[in-house]
Amino acid sequence: MSLLVTGSIGLDTVEVPTGKREHIIGGSAVYFSLAASFFTPVRLVGVVGEDCPPNLLSIFKDYDVDTSGLEVRKGSQTFRWHGSYVKNMNQCETIRTDLNVLAENAAKIPEKFRDSRYAFLANTHPTIQQQTLSQLHKPRLVVADTMNLWIENESKELAKLLKQIDGLVLNDGEARLLTGKQNLIVAAHEVLKMGPKFVVVKKGEHGCLMVSENDTFVLPAFPADKVIDPTGAGDSFAGGMMGYLATQGNSYPSTVKRALAFGTVVASFAIADFSVDGLKSTNRQAIDHRWEKFKQSMIF
């Protein structure tokens, strides 16, 4: 089924223990779109500035991503982010963020995208997430991501958003910050009280957990011995998860479990190289093969 994503599209500078890459392709919606497109057609909504390099705009050409909702705004600058994993590969230190065009009006959702049944509101200001959501006619499953910045500074708007979405995806530190609870199972249950029907807590190299009213499911990360650049792992995870869910048309616990495992596997490809190169080096067959291996390894 139709899957819409909106989020950041930009240029990253990334430092890792093995080196540094400047102005490489990044952004939550970029990672998500590529990851989800292995499973289902993706409708991308986002905005870049007029400085956007051609290689960013052409990144989707071999993928099933409809970029009609990608606006190149004149007079604006593309979002840029600079982060470092030099101290800790599992915890990113943001060195600089230039919101640029992301601080302006959100991209408009094209009329032909408004019937999307599945939607992922990647991390951005919760007011913009709500505006995006309000343009969709009748979504069946809406999942959002968020971050520390909005939890700390936009708690009222975030609270409103949480009442309108089906699922929330966030990392362990964010779950603790949002709820004030250290134990992640307890924290996840607190999030459920805020509105979502399920919450997925991403723990980086330690995997993820999903909590709904009746289910708790924990999954380790795929045991990767090659981790070059963790940037985009969470968005690739969400892309794999949502992409698979959109092909299934249901949210039974077993479906959600399989979706989380697909997210886990897609993320394991994303982190094996800088920028989107890890995702670009794989395909659905390789993903399915690794997924099956992962599934078998969980049986005891």
Add this chain to the structure above:
Amino acid sequence: MSLLVTGSIGLDTVEVPTGKREHIIGGSAVYFSLAASFFTPVRLVGVVGEDCPPNLLSIFKDYDVDTSGLEVRKGSQTFRWHGSYVKNMNQCETIRTDLNVLAENAAKIPEKFRDSRYAFLANTHPTIQQQTLSQLHKPRLVVADTMNLWIENESKELAKLLKQIDGLVLNDGEARLLTGKQNLIVAAHEVLKMGPKFVVVKKGEHGCLMVSENDTFVLPAFPADKVIDPTGAGDSFAGGMMGYLATQGNSYPSTVKRALAFGTVVASFAIADFSVDGLKSTNRQAIDHRWEKFKQSMIF
């Protein structure tokens, strides 16, 4: 089959966010013995001082633990440890360690214990671990634990020990310290080069991973919403794992996987209360029930 353990027996003072308990029963061999005794008879070897309170000595009376190897040494003081989880429930801060009797000669292994086929050398000086091992006639599976202190200060003796054991159990920080590798899968493979046939890396609330020449297996922790005192979780994990292995008589990958899952489940009981109260509140039936639930939750 016969399972021998040697390690610390002592009194702990533990601080957690909800409070503080002083001079409660602790020690690696104590947690291990109780945990393993749910599966198989345990032979305990260890030493305490003459100040040892009667409730520590009587802790095993309802359990299948042979305490013939437990020496109460006159003129010596019992091992004491003081730690805090106030800042971080997943990372203990040691406030004070009084080795006391543990700094003296090791306890002698009773003659009738020397035919033990399974042995766990809980964390202590690697020279003492080697002395203990040399007293065993023909052990089939020997697994050891270690810690930062020995990795940093007794690397030569530890290197010797590693060549004599089948398996090493250590936590994530220790694995990184021992190998200089941040990626835990890479670190585990480095440990294999040092001698052991398999290595189990404990990650606290994030579960564990096991690496051998041909297998890699990752397992999340049991999703516990009640964590009171993490002390002894790793030793209880090792106890559950070794206890189950000793009942199976083989180390096939599938057996080891099930053993790790039993370790995981036993540890989830251990952390639900202070000292050994979490372990004392459970039984084999409850462990099997939770294990089955855990196993089912891993299937997708």
